[in-house]
Amino acid sequence: MEISCKDFKVGRCEGQKVVDGETMPLVLQPLEPNKSDTKSLLSALKQNKDWFEQVLIRNSAVLLRGFDVKNAEDFNDIIEAxxxxxxxxxxxxxxxxxxxxxxxxxxxxxxxxxxxxxxxxxxxxxxxxxxxxxxxxxxxxxxxxxxxxxxxxxxxxxxxxxxxxxxxxxxxxxxxxxxxxxxxxxxxxxxxxxxxxxxxxxxx
CATH class of the missing domain: 3.60.130.10 (Clavaminate synthase-like)
Incomplete structure (x- = not known):
């Protein structure tokens, strides 16, 4: 399955492991600096829901990094998305x-x-x-x-x-x-x- 997505770019984090050829966790970052706000993240998640679920299964864990998620209210919106x-x-x-x-x-x-x-x-x-x-x-x-x-x-x-x-x-x-x-x-x-x-x- 292709990892790339038009709304995210793949990053790296400390402690990543390769398990059966797949990186865990898969790090997803904003595609552009002006796309780091919560509204843009919610839009990207909703538009790529099936893709996200597939990489979650493939990589076992996904880390969303670099997004401007400020508080529990923002996080709840992401959960419900x-x-x-x-x-x-x-x-x-x-x-x-x-x-x-x-x-x-x-x-x-x-x-x-x-x-x-x-x-x-x-x-x-x-x-x-x-x-x-x-x-x-x-x-x-x-x-x-x-x-x-x-x-x-x-x-x-x-x-x-x-x-x-x-x-x-x-x-x-x-x-x-x-x-x-x-x-x-x-x-x-x-x-x-x-x-x-x-x-x-x-x-x-």
Whole structure:
């Protein structure tokens, strides 16, 4: 599939990897300096929606860089431009609702390392896609590491075939011990009340 698009140019970023011949993440930048505003980005995404979804599948992740996305309102417009379904958050992390479909990623301290994980994989309705936006960069660090899950699966099949076979046959069961109240010193700091509130409100 052709990577080029009339409304974007391909860029580079630190930490890019080549996976099965494809660059991850694929970096897309404004075609011209005067096309970096949110309105131009929304127009480009809507006009190239099918193409964007194809490169997202092919490259596993896409980074939109150099666009003038200022706040949660702008980011929400970008989210809704794709027309993807919304999945309510259910999980142990503390998150704060910001605007419409935009929530904070995690309220835990910056010192806590967040390991590779599938978003909400412990429930049946896990999201197909996850989008991130950084409005205020942290003083240091803050990068979001990515790993293509299909490569992890391939390695598991190569190195631990018996374990994979056992998991497929028996399944997996996870047990969480929930805190009685919120704990902002932990990346898994949602208290019991937060789960009930999510259930009543129908979102997380």
């Amino acid at each position: 794709f027309g993807w379904d919304e999945t309510r958050y259910i999980g142990p992390g503390l998150r704060t609702h910001v605007y419409k479909r935009v929530w904070t990623a995690n309220e835990g301290p910056l010192s806590e390392f967040i390991y590779f994980h599938h978003e909400m994989i412990l429930i049946r309705e896990s999201p197909e896609k996850v989008m991130f936006f950084c409005e205020i960069p942290p003083p240091e660090g803050g990068q979001t590491p990515l790993v293509p899950s299909f490569r992890v699966t391939e390695r598991m099949l190569e190195e631990f075939p018996e374990a994979v076979e056992e998991v497929e046959a028996k399944g997996l069961k996870y047990t969480f011990t929930t805190l009685s109240k919120n704990d902002t010193s932990s990346i898994r700091g949602k208290g019991l009340g937060g789960y009930f509130r999510n259930t009543r409100q129908g979102r997380g």
